[in-house]
Amino acid sequence: MTYPLGLQLRGLDVLVVGGGPVATRRIGPLLEDGARVTVVAPTVSPEIRDWTGRGELRWQARDFMPSDLDQVWLVLTHTSDPATQDLVSEEAARRKIFCVKGGDPEAGTAWVPSVAESHGVTVGVNANKDPRRAKRIAAWLEAALESGTAPVDPQSERVSVDDAQKPGTVALVGGGPGAVELLTVRGRFLLAMADVVVADRLGPRDVLPRLREDTVIIEVGKKAGHHPVPQSEINEILVREARTGARVVRLKGGDPFVLGRGGEEVEYCASHGIETEVVPGVTSAISVPAAAGIPVTHRGAATGFTVITGHQQLDAAPYGTDHTLVLLMGVTRLAETAERLMMAGRPESTPAAVIERGWTPEQRTTFGTLSDIAARCEARSVAAPAVIVIGDVVRLAPDSP
Numbered sequence: 001m002t003y004p005l006g007l008q009l010r011g012l013d014v015l016v017v018g019g020g021p022v023a024t025r026r027i028g029p030l031l032e033d034g035a036r037v038t039v040v041a042p043t044v045s046p047e048i049r050d051w052t053g054r055g056e057l058r059w060q061a062r063d064f065m066p067s068d069l070d071q072v073w074l075v076l077t078h079t080s081d082p083a084t085q086d087l088v089s090e091e092a093a094r095r096k097i098f099c100v101k102g103g104d105p106e107a108g109t110a111w112v113p114s115v116a117e118s119h120g121v122t123v124g125v126n127a128n129k130d131p132r133r134a135k136r137i138a139a140w141l142e143a144a145l146e147s148g149t150a151p152v153d154p155q156s157e158r159v160s161v162d163d164a165q166k167p168g169t170v171a172l173v174g175g176g177p178g179a180v181e182l183l184t185v186r187g188r189f190l191l192a193m194a195d196v197v198v199a200d201r202l203g204p205r206d207v208l209p210r211l212r213e214d215t216v217i218i219e220v221g222k223k224a225g226h227h228p229v230p231q232s233e234i235n236e237i238l239v240r241e242a243r244t245g246a247r248v249v250r251l252k253g254g255d256p257f258v259l260g261r262g263g264e265e266v267e268y269c270a271s272h273g274i275e276t277e278v279v280p281g282v283t284s285a286i287s288v289p290a291a292a293g294i295p296v297t298h299r300g301a302a303t304g305f306t307v308i309t310g311h312q313q314l315d316a317a318p319y320g321t322d323h324t325l326v327l328l329m330g331v332t333r334l335a336e337t338a339e340r341l342m343m344a345g346r347p348e349s350t351p352a353a354v355i356e357r358g359w360t361p362e363q364r365t366t367f368g369t370l371s372d373i374a375a376r377c378e379a380r381s382v383a384a385p386a387v388i389v390i391g392d393v394v395r396l397a398p399d400s401p
């Protein structure tokens with residue numbers, strides 16, 4: 001059994017015996033907490049030398065002597081010499097000073113837990129004195145805290161969490177192409193803490209049922225048979241909800257600033273005095289081709305790429321087959337698009353691929369060339385959402401014909 005205890009070491013003398021990698025790892029947090037650290041070791045790591053050079057600790061370049069323990073509150077011993085380890089821990093016990101004994105926790109009187117820290121929460125983990133297991137658990141806990149899957153509760157009135165979303169603000173979160181795993185950690189955290197989520201049809205919708213029960217979800221995406229909520233109305237919803245003091249998350253597919261009208265939402269909020277935060281997302285323009293095994297650039301195949309919608313200045317895009325064209329929202333006009341690209345100078349034989357519903361179990365890729373891709377898609381009833389890729393990189397897909 002271990003009795004968990006937090007130590008306030010600011011301004012207190014702490015002795016570290018040893019100057020190797022473990023001692024070095026232990027010293028950083030001690031210095032951060034403001035302890036007055038003395039290191040006793042014949043040789044030390046470059047970091048300890050740097051700290052010494054900057055006057056952040058004292059280094060005695062010699063072996064341990066019992067008098068080193070005079071006045072110290074805590075000692076940590078991390079040397080490779082068992083006799084020194086025993087001498088330090090026995091002398092510390094005689095003087096009733098807590099001692100962390102590296103490599104032999106049973107013989108020490110104190111342990112340093114593995115620590116998970118995020119959003120103002122600190123969790124110390126002791127795993128029955130097995131430091132590797134403790135580290136693994138702490139790493140898992142830190143990810144859970146960071147992403148908000150473990151509730152860090154910044155709503156609590158008694159704590160202030162510096163990086164939590166402020167009430168009455170809007171966070172535009174790029175949700176990525178659809179898989180919850182492709183949400184950013186910051187995006188997932190803000191969703192976990194949100195009071196109101198304004199959600200699109202595309203993006204990581206599976207995350208919605210996993211949010212707090214009292215999170216209000218407002219759907220604004222286009223569903224079959226329904227018109228989407230117009231952009232002007234979405235803007236008004238964001239401002240209206242933020243004005244109630246809610247933490248509003250606008251969950252968008254892909255990245256908010258890639259053909260996603262995120263800029264307009266930011267401007268509208270700003271013009272109504274509402275603060276915004278933008279959390280970038282994994283854009284479908286790059287990640288959906290990647291899901292089909294197509295890199296948008298590749299040495300020898302393409303050095304650049306252009307992302308446009310299916311309804312735009314196609315003639316102005318570079319026309320070499322070694323420049324990748326990525327078209328979003330382009331399925332319905334694919335025949336017209338392909339025609340215009342060929343007229344603008346792209347060879348008929350330019351490889352093309354259309355990837356539907358990327359990163360979902362229904363993902364499907366249709367391959368062809370500029371001259372036949374539209375007919376092939378029609379034959380397979382290809383439908384939105386889909387990303388169209390045009391250029392030599394398409395040949396790199398593992399199942400490209």
Ligand SMILES: C[S@@+](CC[C@H](N)C(=O)[O-])C[C@H]1O[C@@H](n2cnc3c(N)ncnc32)[C@H](O)[C@@H]1O
Pocket residue numbers: 177178202203253254255256257258259260282283284285288327328329330355356357358359384385386387
């Ligand atoms: C309004 S745009 C938004 C793009 C978004 N901001 C981004 O960065 O991915 C919507 C288009 O993105 C593409 N798209 C988004 N998610 C997709 C997915 N999972 N699979 C295929 N295409 C997708 C489709 O071309 C769709 O019509």
